[in-house]
Amino acid sequence: MAERAVSRPQDIPLGPTHRVGVGRWGIWTVIATEAALFGYLLFAYFYLGAQGPPGWLLEPHPSLKYAVPGTVIVLLSALLTWWGVQAILRDRRVQSAIAFAVAWLLGIGSVWLQILDWKAKPFHLGTSSYSSIYYVTTGFDVLHVLVGLVIFFFLILWTALGYFSARRSLVVTVSALYWYFLTVTWLAIFVTFYVSPYLGFGQWQ
Amino acid sequence: MMPEVTTTPRVGISGVEHEAKLERLWESEPGLKGFLGTVDHKKIGIRYIVTAFVFLALGGVEALVMRMQLAGPNLSLLTPREYNQLFSTHGMTMIFLYASPILSGFSNYLWPLLLGSRDMAFPRLNALSYWIYLAAGIFLYSGFLTGNGPNDGWFNYVPYAERDYNPGLNQDFYALGMILLGISTTVGAANFIVTAFRTRAPGMSINRMPIMVWGTLTANVANLIVVPAVSLAFFLLWMDRNFGTHFYQPSNGGQVLLWQHLFWIYGHPWVYAIVLPAMGMVSDALPVFCRRPLVGYALVAFATVSTMILGFGVWVHHMFATGLPGLGMSFFSGASLLIILPSAISVFAWIATIWHGRPVYRTPFLFFSSVILLFVIGGVSGFMTASVPVDWQLTDTYFVVAHIHYVLIGINVFSVVGGVYFWFPKMTGRMLDEPLGKLNFWTMFIGFNLAFLPMHVTGLLGMPRRVYTYGAYGGWDTLNLITSIGSFLFALGVLLLLVNVLKSLKSGGPAGANPWDAYSLEWSVPSPPPPYNFAVIPTVVSRYPLWEDRLGEEGLRSSIERGMLLTQGKQTIGTSGVDASPDIVLQMAEDSYAPVSLAAGTSLLFVGLLLKSIPIGALGVAIATLALIAWMWPSFELREREPEHG
DSSP states (O other): OOOEEOOOOOSEEBSOBTTBSHHHHHHHHHHHHHHHHHHHHHHHHHHHHHHSOTTOOSSSSOOOTTHHHHHHHHHHHHHHHHHHHHHHTTTOHHHHHHHHHHHHHHHHHHHHHHHHHHHHOSSOTTSOHHHHHHHHHHHHHHHHHHHHHHHHHHHHHHHHTTOOOSSSOHHHHHHHHHHHHHHHHHHHHIIIIIIGGGGTTTOOO | OOOOSEEOOOEEEOOHHHHHHHHHHHOOOSSHHHHHHOOOHHHHHHHHHHHHHHHHHHHHHHHHHHHHHTSSTTOOSSOHHHHHHHHHHHHHIIIIIIIHHHHHHHHHHHHHHHHTOSSOSOHHHHHHHHHHHHHHHHHHHHHHHTTOOOOSTTTTOTTTTSTTTOOSSHHHHHHHHHHHHHHHHHHHHHHHHHHHHHOOOTTOOGGGSOHHHHHHHHHHHHHHHHHHHHHHHHHHHHHHHHHOOOTTOGGGTOOHHHHHHHHHHHHHHHHHHTTHHHHHHHHHHHHHHHTSOOTTHHHHHHHHHHHHHHHTTOGGGGOGGGOOOHHHHHHHHHHHHHTHHHHHHHHHHHHHHHHHSOOOOOHHHHHHHHHHHHHHHHHHHHHHHTSHHHHHHHTTBHHHHHHHHHHIIIIIIHHHHHHHHHHHHHHHSBOOOHHHHHHHHHHHHHHHHHHHHHHHHHHHTTOBTTOSOOOSOTTOHHHHHHHHHHHHHHHHHHHHHHHHHHHHHHHOOBOOSOTTOOOSGGGGSOSSOOTTSOSSEEEOOSSOTTSHHHHTOSSOEEEEEEEEOOOSSSEEEEEOTTTOOEEEEEEOOOOOSHHHHHHHHHHHHHHHHHHTOHHHHHHHHHHHHHHHHHHHSOOTTTTSSOOTTO
């Protein structure tokens, strides 16, 4: 009879701690599937543009009046989120709550700028396939940011209630990952819709 | 006092007191709370299996009605409009509501038992994915039952699906229902992936995972990435139909082929998603009846993953007849032909396992070994249509219909029914009747081949698919009659399975823990398993934990009786992704109303979208939001936060 191999575990974390826990894997699956969704939206944009008739781009040089400030705000919001996470990992709850609150306000600002951008367009949803993909893609982004804002609201509340500490902070680090993902998503949308026409996409006659 | 943040799990052997304690911790409450709130993967798995079989029966009845219509030329049992809805609903039912959910059901039930764990990584998510699947099925079928079923084939090409040509609610039901179902598939996929990587028993390194886990894992990685493509395709269609967008309308710069690309970017990987887990069942269970381990484990695991990787690059072979550039088609044709390599690896591994084994001809063996033959036939017809000129001849004929049925029934249904015979004793503690099982097999096998083998010839003779009737010329009538007779025989075979299940639930012989003398961990626990699965967490040192002595392997043996006890609450062990060494004690969620409430709110939102009713939609959003807040609220029991005044 051969000897049995019995696992002799060391002292290991009990429940999610710091950055360790199944929740972290969970958020990466969410990010993977959402990234795929936005990937297909951008695929649809490039496909419609590449196959489209001359003049498909309704706005050959898209206005950057709101998009550039919006991009700066989104990046700042991500930076503050990172600062808030660093704070909670050092048990500085007040600093963390303040950072998240400012990041939250910046997030609201980015939505407001997107709405201004929508209003300033010389076309509407049903004008052509270009306007359709523009409104639907940016609309999906705004919808996701709104979900992110609800998450932020609760993060601030929970941080203020003293739920989190350096050890019990997986909810915070995981939510922050989602916010970073939305930042990257916005950058991809910005480059596709606002920058690629300046580089010549859709400009053929 | 600060609560403990780390712990050293105690190791020991089980006892009466220990098991009673686990029973209290893991047992679902009786009554409504237990019914609506249960997160037990075994209950959820059985719900999945039963629901999927109901849809299989519905789709089967639809097929029989069509076969009556097609039994002879110029019959008029169905109008063209009814026929359109029937064949579309049949495809939708079998492909989306049966083929994938049935495999989710088996995997839900079996995974934690195969992996030596006490539950899936996200138990509540598991419940959510079932409830949304059920809701999506009801949603789609309420369309069909009110005369608003899909009517454009299961792949639903535009422009016919657009409002100008299709003014009813049919397409709105289909579009929204498919998006709802996509949510279920996606959250299920996330759960499988994390479960596979994080909750394997200590020592079950990645090269010791059962092939079924490889298959389901691979399929669900694909689901996670491709389901958004079809959800988006349907969403854009719904926008075109209801809000005046122009994604698929050429008159305003839209592209008809955008639909086909988005649909098949999803559709082809999906085909592998509904066969790879089934092939995994064969790879795991067939060796039990050959009394030897699977030949070529590593190659089969590699073939599973590489089938899917290639599978991402073959979608255009559904679009060879759309006038795409030749160079592009050559690439996709080549990738499609290449799939033969990993497929052949699995086939030869199974054949070699039988060849080198001592086969025991029980009912599961008959089903699993028949899969090999049917897969080869379906694979060869697929290999043929992967070639562009051959496809041009055969596309939209009954040859393609024969191909899809050989692949889906041959690999999915035959594996699944074999799986029922194999795992029913584990799930219920009773054996299925063996003579009835053999009769069941031969009826299904003969009926299936009688129905679908001649259908290749029907297609070669040029009969187009999806016509509601045909004339008495072209030599199609006899072949169609044979197909109709075969399909009824096949249906009788499926009915025999139902009879056997109902009979054996009452009077089947007792199964015991390991009636097949099998090798994997699920056979080390009682049948049916207790709510906590494993009284102690096993430690695994090989792929065949229960066969180690007879295989005469060197070194240590897996430990089943002695292991981590984990009784401080609902606990199981989390292990590292590759080598499965314990790195966290997971606190598992209790039963909860949150998943069923979230599913109800989400479904209500979709009803609101269908009816374009803001109050209904808003109510749905409100319920879903409240459920999510309750779900996500950091819980001290799950150690997601510090105690109240910590």
